[in-house]
Amino acid sequence: MLTGREPGPAPRTPAGTQPQISTFKGQERALRADRIGTPGLLLSVLAATAPLMVVAGVMPTTYAVMGIVGQPLLFVILAVIMALFSVGYAExxxxxxxxxxxxxYIARGLGGTAGASASFVALxxxxxxxxxxxxxxxxEASALLKxxxxxxxxxxxxxxxxxxxVGILGALKVDLNAKVLGVLLLAECLLVLIFDFAFIGDPGREGVSFQAFNPDMLSGSGLGTALCFTIAAFVGFEMAPVYAEETSRPQQVVSRVMFTSIGFAAVFYAFSSWAISVATGPSQVVGAAQQAGPGLVFALSDTRLGSAFSNILSVFFVTGIFACMLSFHNVVARYAFAMGREGLLPAAMGRASKSTGAPALGSLLQSTVALIVIVAFAATDRDPVLHLFTWMGNVGALGIILLMAATSLAVVVFFTKRGVARAQASRLTASITAALALTVILVYAVSDFPKLLGADPNSSLRWILPGIILVAAVVGGAYGAVLRSKRPQAHARIGLGNEAFQLDLARSSAEAEKAPRA
Incomplete structure (x- = not known):
């Protein structure tokens, strides 16, 4: 196994046993292993994609704002890019x-300073x-209550x-979270499939047409921005490695979950967006989306399946958003845990709960940040959808696209430095291709940010909001540079995770053996 910048020997352990690490630097610094298997991890990852929110929210918005009928084909194209990225990412x-x-991964490939910068961007x-x-x-919840x-x-x-x-569940065992997410996800997917087949069974005036898959339907000035809109639908699959320490067989489980989730998202979203175009008719879908807005799917469902189904759909639309929030919360908590363990955040963040094995303090940190932001937006009377959801969602998506592109480059450098570029040639080719494609999408995202926000092109928000990611990258990089200068040992451990504490035990054991016996 390639492990990167190992600064010392591996610990000696009796045959047939797993290496143990000191309680202070190990047990509390390691997430509880064997907590989540393939099904639980897959459900947790897919819940982050919020299928119903994408189908009922993102798809009508993309049709309305971008005016591109070929949206189903966009999901196929993006699935190819995500799969190319995942080839190196999974390896x-x-x-x-x-x-x-x-x-x-970025730290292992591009160095500790780049890794520190990426950690702040990810967080x-x-x-x-x-x-x-x-x-x-x-x-949506307040609308339901009304x-x-x-x-x-x-x-x-x-x-x-x-x-x-979300805060309570985030501090509990990850397998319990997976069960909650799984139930909500399965309910969402079932409802989406019900109205998808209803749309196809009762098509618009143009019948069951496959015109939306015609490449000519991708023409239009909004293509780049549409890619930025739809790529958010895939965000979630890349979370699988975050749970690697908590799975029983990370070498197999993580990559299996990633490729399965990409395949699911590609088929599910391409099929659903096509079904919407069939229900309205390809030539009418843009106009229908502009007229009905985010209510398009609910309106189409209401005429085919009745108001009772639409009411159920509204309820699970809200629970699907909740599942998405919980999934993202768990990931943020684990990033905070990893950063605390490696000195990028206060050390307390890098200790797992003794009772649940979960990153409880990381969970608390994310809950605190969320509380501050919610209160700030409420106090300033900002619109919760147009401002809080749209602004924050697009900023986050921008940062993740940047991380994907940088990680693809890091994969290439990681294996090249270790002299296995020829053996990994196909994977590195895939990573380079993915890096180029993701960079193009990133450029589109930045240049078309006003469209993503629905803001005036001259608005200062077009630079202020993307600037949040830039500030995070600069602050993280500056902190990494300080560590390199002032605490080179800590800098060398960025990205090593729990391996660093295994090395501490090895070093302590070696020193104990060399010490003179009384």
Whole structure:
């Protein structure tokens, strides 16, 4: 197994036993192993993609704003790019098991300073996406209460209630979280498939047409921005390596889950967006989306399946958002844990709960950040969807695209430095191709950011919001440079994760053997 910058010998352990590490630097610094298997990890990862929110929210918005009929084909194209990225990413996950996934891989390939920069970008990106989801969750939940219980509450009350529940679940065992996410995810997918087949069974005036898969339907000035919109639907599959320390067989489980989730997302989303175009007719889908907005799917379902189904759909739309929030919360907590363990955040963040094995303090940190942001947006009377959800979601997606591109480059450098470039030639080719494609999407995302926000092209937000990711990268890189200068041993351990503490034990054992006996 390739392990990177090992600064010392491996610990000696009796045959047939697993190496143990000291309680202070090991047991509390390691996430509980064997907590989650392939099904649980797959459900946790897919829950982050929020299938119902993508189908009912992202797809109509993309049709309406971008005016591109070939949206189903976009999901196929993006699936290819994500699969190319995952070829090298999955191989990297076999050699590096670290809850800091993105930044750990970048540190192993591009050095500790780059890894420190990436760690702050990852923490900010996933945090903003998770916090942003509270906006749409609060808005939709308050709308449900108004419609079905005749109770009027401000959006931030349901958001705060969701915050408390997510925080509690985030501090518990990850296998319990997986069960909660699994139930909600399966319900979402079933409902989506029901209305998908209803749309196809009762098509619009043009019948069951496959025109949306025609490459000519991708024409239009909004293609680049549409890629940015739809790539967010895939965000989640890359979380699988974050749980590597908590799986029983990370070398097999992580890569299997990643490719399965990409395949699922590609088929599920391409099929669903095509079904929407069939229900309205390909030539009418853009106009219908512009007229109905995010309510398009609900309106189409209502005429085919009745209002009772639409009401059920509305409820699971909210629970699906909750599942997405919980999934992102778990990932942020684990990034905070990994960073605390390696000196990039206070050491307390890098200790796991003795009772659950979960990163409880990392969970608390994310809950605190979310609370501050929700209160700030509520106090300033900002729109929870147009501002909190849209702003934060797009900032987070931008950061994750950047991390993917940097990780693809890091994979190439990692294996090349170790003299195995020829043996890994096919994987490195895939990584280079993915890096180029992701860089193109990143450029589109930055240049078309006003469109993503629905803001004026001259608005200062077009630079301020992307600037959040830039600031995170600069602050993280500066801190990494300080560590390299002031604490070179700590800098050398960035990305090593729990292996660093195994090395501490090895060093202590070696020193004990050399010490004179009384």
């Amino acid at each position: 990297m996950s076999r050699h590096v098991h670290n809850a800091g996934a993105f930044y750990a 900010v990106s996933y945090s903003t996406m998770q916090v942003g989801a509270f906006g749409i969750f609060g808005y 419609e079905h219980a005749d109770v009027t509450v401000s959006w931030w009350w349901p958001a705060l209630a969701g915050l408390v529940l």
